[in-house]
Amino acid sequence: MNPTAPPATGVRTPWRQLPLYVREGVEDALGAPVTEAVTQHGGFSPGVAARVRLADGRRAFVKAVSAEANPGSPALHRAEVRNAAALxxxxxxxxxxxxxDDGAWVALAFEDIDGRQPRVPWDAGELRSVLDAVDRLSRVLTPAPVDAPSVAEAVARPFRGWQRLVERGAQDDGRLDPWVRRNLPALAELAAPWPQYAVGDTLAHGDLRADNMLITADGGRVVFVDWPHALRAAPWFDLLLMLPCVRAQGGPDPEDVFTTQRVGRAADPRGVTAVLAGVAGFFVRGSLQPDPPGLPTLRAFQAAQGAAAVDWLRKRLGPALP
Structure with a gap:
């Protein structure tokens, strides 16, 4: 099975539709007025996402959001301010x-990277470049140079997805894969010890997907964007979390990729299976929730990631869970 994820899409607000006082606040922070703004599409952030040109000739990438667009997004933007400043x-x-940040609107301005997102379905050469860059990232960020939360704290509730489905009696939910319904209590038990394996002192990005990467025009360097979810984890956590999405966007078998990577080969196989079970439960349960404001394709995207993670988990388990 090779599920297909829909485009990662947030509802974008053009720069000129921002309240005037917010635009002026961003311009004051940048030190020059914005003379041109081009909205950028792709990615799950609602609100403004625009490449801008300033009156003094400089360029920047600006994103801005209020709780009106999505209640949780301002907090994520604030977290990204802290993380990006510390990298x-x-x-x-x-x-x-x-x-x-005026308490209602939060905006960030970054250097504008001349690049594009990786092609999806994934191109083999670009995926190789991304995998090499993810490996280098884990080396550079060990030990973690940023005071980020531990993975055991940051995703403790989301990674209990299977257990939360058991608690609400989801064995009869027809939206679930038959294998999942049949094995739901066993999946919850399998995922339960995931924190003891996922913890570590590597700063993980925590949300690696094609829409959170840019391949530069000047030599194909891989740049990682959007850091609000950064956390401290095992060096292989980012790779494991990324691969179901890669698979859902036309990439290769995640087991084949993971076991050929340096960090994957060094990981405890039992721990990998437990964490993968937690990841699969997170995506599957998330896909069953109502659509959040401003993010119309998020649940379908999670469903595709969940299907890919479940397929990977079944491959690792073999006949242990029929």
Whole structure:
């Protein structure tokens, strides 16, 4: 099975539709007026996402959101301000130029990267470049240079997805895969010890997908964008979390990829299976929730990631769960 994820899409607001006082606040933070703004599509952030040109000739990438667009997004933007400001220069990520926060609207301005997202369905050569960059990222970010939360704290509730489905009696939910319905209590038990394996002192991005990466025009360097979910975890956590999405967007078998990567080969196989069970439960349960404001394709995207994660988990388990 090779499920297909829909485009990662947030409802974008053009720069000129921002309240005037917010635009002026961002311009003051940047030190020059915006003379041109081009909305960028792709990715799950609602609100403004625009490449802008300033009156003094400089360029920047600006994103801005209020709770009206999505109640949880301002908190994520604030977290990204903290994380982006703390990332060392050795990390291939855009530099934070300025931020604005009036309590209702939160905006960030980054250096504008001349690049594009990886092609999906995935191109084999671009995926190889991304995998190499993810490996380098885990080296650069070990030990974690940023005071980020532990994975055991940051995703403790989301990774209990199977258990939460058991608690609400979801064995009869026809939206679930028959294998999942049949094995739901066993999946919850399998995922239960995931924190003891996922913890570590590597700073993980926590949300690696094609729409959170750019391949630069000047040599194909991979740059990782959108860091609100950064956390401390095992060095292989980012790779494992990324691969179901890669599979759902036309990429290769995740087991084949994971076991050929340096961090994957070094990981405890039992721990990988437990964490993968937690990841699969997170995606599957998430896909069953109502659509959040401003993110019309998120649940379908999670469903495709969940299907890919479940397929991977079944492959690792073999006949242990019929």
């Amino acid at each position: 060392p220069d050795s990390v291939p990520a855009p530099r934070l130029l300025a931020s604005y």
